[in-house]
Amino acid sequence: MLSKSKFSCLFILPFLVVACGQDDSDDGSERSTPVTITEAVVQPVEWIERSIGRLRANSAPNVAAETAGAVAVIHHDAGDAVEAGERLAELDDQVQTIAVNSARAELRRLEALMANERRRVRRLTNLREQQSVSQDQLDEAETNVESLEAQIQAAQSALEDVEYNLARTRIVSPVSGIIQERLVSAGDFVNRGQVMFELVSPAALRALVPLPEHLQNHVEVGQPVRLWVPSRPDDVHDFEVTEIRPQVGSGSRAIELIVDLDNPGGWRVGGSVSAEIVIERRDGLVVPPTSVVRRPDGRVVYVIEDSRARERPVEVGLRDADWIEILEGVSEGERVVVDGAGFMTDDARVTVEEGGDAR
Template sequence: MLSKVKKLLYATLLLVLIACSKQETATRTPNPPSVSVTTAQSISMEVREESIGSLEGIMDPTIAAEVAGRVLKVLIRQGQHVKKGQEIALLDPVNHQLQRREALSEVARLEALLENQRRLVERNTRLVERNFISQIVLDDVKTQEIALRRQLEGARSRLATIEHNQSKTRIFSPVEGKVESQIVVEGDYVKVGDPLLQIISNQFLRAHLPFPESTAAYIKPGLEVRLSTPTSDAVIISRIRELKPAVGTNNRAIEALAYVENQSGWHAGASINGVVVLGIRENVVVVPELSVVLRPAGQVIYAVNETQVEQRVVQTGLNQDGMIEIIEGVQAGERIVLDGAAFLTDGAKITIQNEVLTQANL
C-alpha cells in the first residue's frame, strides 16, 4: 500500500516538472519585436553653416541735456512709444528768456547808436564837400560807424546763440522708438551733457553672428543669410554686409554682420539664428536620425529583409533637420528600421508594425 502511494507522488511530481518545463520554454521564446520601417531617400541637401548670435539696435540714442537747467517736465515714461520729433521733456527756460531780453536791449541800443552815427557821417560828408571841416574828421566818424556795425553784428550773433540755446530747453525725440530708460524726473538739475532718457528704435537692427574660425575661408561678405528670432515667426533673407577683422579672443570665432530693417516683432538685444548656405549637394542619400544607432562596430542601420534585419555599418555626413546623410552603407530606396532600431541585433527577427513615409525638408 505504501509503495502505491509513493508511485502516485512520483507521478504527480513528474507532471508538475513537465508543466514547469513547458512554461519556461514558452517564456524563453518571446515574440519578435514590433518596429516601424521607412525608406532611405535621395535628395538635394544644402551645405550650410548655422550660428546663434544677437541683435543690436543701430539707433538707440541716449538723449542728453544740451543746456544747463532744471527739469520742468518729463512728458513720456519708460516703455512708452514715441515718434520722431515728439516733445519728450522740458527744461526751465527762465534764464534763457532773461538773457534774450538783455541781448535784445543791447541790439536795440547799438542800432540806435549806429543810426545816429550814419546821420553824422552824412552830415560831415556834406561839410567836407563845402570845405567846412577836414577829411580827417570825416574818416574818424566813418571808422566809428564801421565799429558800431561790427558791434551790432556781434550783439545779433549773441542774441541768436541765446535763442538757439533757449530752443534746446524743449527736448524732442530724434528717432521713432520706445523709451528704454528714464534717467531724470521733474525737479532734477542737469548740466550740459547729463543723460535724460534713452530711446531704442527697432527699425534698424544689426545682427552679430559668430562662426568658427575654421570657416573663415568660406564666410564672405555678400553671402545670403536666413535670419530668424524667437520674438517673431518671420524668417527674412539678408546678406552678410561685413566681417569683423579680428578673431574673438574669448570664443575664437569670426563675427559676421548683417542688417535688418523695419521688421515687426524684432527687438534689439534678442537672440538671432542665422543660416548661411555655402552650396547645394545633389543626390544625397539621407535617413532619419532614429535609424542610426551606435554599436561596437560603429554607426549602423538595420536594413529590412522581409521579417529579418541585416546590420549595416554606415559612414555618415551632414546632419540637418532630423536627417543624416549616408555616404556609404545604404542605397536610396532601401527599407530600414526606424523606431526600435536601438533594440535590434544583426539577423534579428522583427514584426513590422507600420511603414513611415518621411519627408526630408532640407
C-alpha cells in the same frame, strides 16, 4: 518474451519521432523581408551652423541736456513711445530768456547808432563837396560806420547763441523710439552734457550671433543668415551678415557675427534670436537618414537589385533632419532601402511593401 507485433512497434517508433521533429513548413523557399524604398536624388544641400544670438537696438541714443538749468516739466516717462522731435521735458528758461532779451536790446542799440552814423556820413560827404569840413572828419565818420558794422555782427552772433540756449531748454527726442529710462525728475538741476533720458529705437535692430572660433575662415560679410525669435519659430526671415567682429571672445573663444536689420515686427530689444548661418550651398546626392546604417566596418546603404538588397559602403557628407548627402557609393536614381534597412544583410531577398516605393 515480446511478441512479434510489439517488437515491430518499438522498432518503428524512433523513426516516427524523428519525422515529427522535422519542420513540415520548410518547403525549400527563401524568406523575403518587407521593406520600403526610395530613389537617391540630387537636390540643393546646405552646410548650416546654428546658434543663439541676442538683439540690440541699432539706434539707442542718450538724450542729454545741452544747457544748464533746473528741470521744470517732465512730459514723458520710461516705456512711453515718442516720435522724433517730440518734447520730453523742459528746463526753467528764466535765465535764458533774460539773456535773449538783453542781447536783442543790445542789437537794437547798435542798429540805432549805425543809422545815426550813416546819416552823419551823408551830411559830411555833402559838406566835404562844398569844402565846409575837412577830409579827416569824413574819414572818422566812415570808420565809425565800419566799427558799428562789426559790433552789430558780434551782437547778432551773441543773440543767436542765447536764442540757441533758450531753445535747448526744451528737451526733444532725436529719433522715434521708446524711452528706456528717465534719469531726472522735476526740480533736479542738470548741467550741460548730463544724460536725462535713454532711448531705444526698435525699428532698427542689430543681431549679435556667436560662432565657434574654428569657423572664422568659413564666414564672410554678405553670408546668408536665417533669423527667428523663440516666440515665433515659424516666422523665419532671410538676412545677410553685415559685419564680423575682428576679436575672438576671451571667455567664449567665439567669433561674433553682426546682422543689421529692420524689425520684422514684434522683435524686442534685448531678446534672444535663433540663427542659421548658411556656410555653403551646393547640389548633392541625398537619401533618407534611415537608409544609412552604421556597421562595424563603416556606414552602408542597401541598394535594390533584382529583388535583393546589395550592401554598399558609402561616404557621407552634409546632413539634415530629412536627408544625408552621399559622396561615394551610390548613384543618382538607384533605389535604396528606407524602412527595414537596419535589419538588412547583404544579398537578402526583399519585398517592396505596397505604397513603399517613394519614387
